[in-house]
Amino acid sequence: MQRMFTGLQPxxxxxxxxxxxxxxxxxxxxKEYESFLMIADYHALTSLKEPAELRANIVNVAKDYxxxxxxxxxxxxxxxxxxxxxxxxAWVFECLVTVPFLMQAHAYKDKVAKGLEANAGLFAYPxxxxxxxxxxxxxxxxxxxxxxxxxxxxxxxxAKFNNAFGETFQEPKERILExxxxxxxxxGKKMSKSYGNTIPxxxxxxxxxxxxxxxxxxxxxERPENVHAIHRAFKTESELASLYEANTKNYKAIKExxxxxxxxxxxxxxxxxxxxxxxxxKAILQNxxxxxxxxxxxxxxxxxxxxxxxx
Numbered sequence: 001m002q003r004m005f006t007g008l009q010p011x012x013x014x015x016x017x018x019x020x021x022x023x024x025x026x027x028x029x030x031k032e033y034e035s036f037l038m039i040a041d042y043h044a045l046t047s048l049k050e051p052a053e054l055r056a057n058i059v060n061v062a063k064d065y066x067x068x069x070x071x072x073x074x075x076x077x078x079x080x081x082x083x084x085x086x087x088x089x090a091w092v093f094e095c096l097v098t099v100p101f102l103m104q105a106h107a108y109k110d111k112v113a114k115g116l117e118a119n120a121g122l123f124a125y126p127x128x129x130x131x132x133x134x135x136x137x138x139x140x141x142x143x144x145x146x147x148x149x150x151x152x153x154x155x156x157x158x159a160k161f162n163n164a165f166g167e168t169f170q171e172p173k174e175r176i177l178e179x180x181x182x183x184x185x186x187x188g189k190k191m192s193k194s195y196g197n198t199i200p201x202x203x204x205x206x207x208x209x210x211x212x213x214x215x216x217x218x219x220x221x222e223r224p225e226n227v228h229a230i231h232r233a234f235k236t237e238s239e240l241a242s243l244y245e246a247n248t249k250n251y252k253a254i255k256e257x258x259x260x261x262x263x264x265x266x267x268x269x270x271x272x273x274x275x276x277x278x279x280x281x282k283a284i285l286q287n288x289x290x291x292x293x294x295x296x297x298x299x300x301x302x303x304x305x306x307x308x309x310x311x
Contacts, residue, residue: 002139004033005172007040007080007132010057011048014064015198016262017183017191020233021144023201025177027069029142035075036136036292037065039285042080042087042128046121062281064202067273078288080132085296089131089303094124096160102126106149126150130157135296138172144182148174165306183233186215188226199230202270205263212259217251224251227258234261 006026014023026037039061041054048054058079065077080086102108105126111118126149133141133154141151151174158169182190185197192198199211217224223244231240231254247253304310 001034002032003036003136004029004140004142004175005036005038005133005136005138006142007038007043007129008061008065009040009044010054010061011044012057012193013060013198013203014201015191015193016201016230016233016266017185017198019068019201020183021177023064023068025142029175030070030075033140035070036138037070037075037077037288038132038292039077039079040132043125046119046125058285059278059281062285063273063276066276066281066284067202067269069269072284072288076288076291077284078292079285082285082289083135083292083296085135085293085300086128086131088300089135090124090128092303092307093127093130093157093161096164097127097157101156105153106146126153127157130154133172134158134169135299136292137170137295137299139170140175141172142175142177144177148176161303161306168302168306184226184229186211186226188216188229199262201266202273203266204270205259205267208262208266209259212255212262215255222248224254227251227254231258231261234258234265 006022008018008022026035029035039058041058044054044057048057062077065075066072070077102123105123107125108118108123111122129150130153133151134157141154143151151172155171158171161169185191185195186199187195187197189195189197200207203211212227215224215226215230217226228240228244243257244254247257301310
């Protein structure tokens with residue numbers, strides 16, 4: 001069975017965009033692959049500087065994975081910082097690539113273009129991500145079209161190391177999630193915590209209702225386009241057609257229908273998530289770290305031999 005790897009930053013509460021863009025496809029793909037799911041807590045440090053919040057988010061993401069349908073007995077769910085080989089290998093890769101090469105990273109360029117300060121962690125981010133992927137002899141990484149560059153960086157790091165020290169890393173392939181739509185937020189932009197335009201995945205019905213009712217609508221249109229764009233993640237176009245035709249300009253009724261569709265999907269997951277204690281989540285992460293380190297420590301031993309620091 002081929003091996004698949006993915007990660008999720010513990011940077012805040014998950015929203016329905018995270019579910020359709022990452023969690024749902026990973027749950028489906030995990031049935032086909034030996035799967036590694038990493039909670040990328042070191043990556044989160046590039047933007048999150050609140051220790052208590054990060055600590056809580058880590059536990060919450062572990063619960064989220066399981067509530068969304070991941071079986072921790074089959075998939076390896078672990079915390080990045082519990083496997084120190086990630087940062088060790090990242091340093092090795094950083095010594096092989098150039099500054100101009102790292103300057104081409106989209107996240108770094110975007111931040112600089114916006115006039116924001118890019119910390120050194122964000123600058124070196126692609127090599128930590130490459131280490132995350134390459135430590136496990138990963139075959140496939142599921143990504144959206146906009147994340148293809150991450151895998152290109154991992155392949156480049158593997159190639160540079162192999163050329164310098166001999167064949168050590170296999171170059172992973174991306175599995176582009178063509179059918180995964182970008183779910184817009186309540187303001188019509190891409191749903192993102194940084195925009196404050198999200199609909200919570202595990203929120204209460206009241207929280208979901210508040211978010212849906214805040215969706216920006218165009219009073220001149222035949223149908224509320226922003227509502228419709230979100231609704232398409234839950235129902236087919238043919239299923240929506242009759243609803244929207246029967247409620248032309250009755251935006252309240254359409255939003256209420258969307259609330260019910262979100263609730264029908266999320267309520268069972270929310271119930272399952274509520275049954276998972278913090279102690280359960282920590283036990284899952286501890287077990288996952290032990291399983292992940294079997295692979296990571298063996299790989300780093302091989303790397304240390306290759307680069308000449310094992311004596």
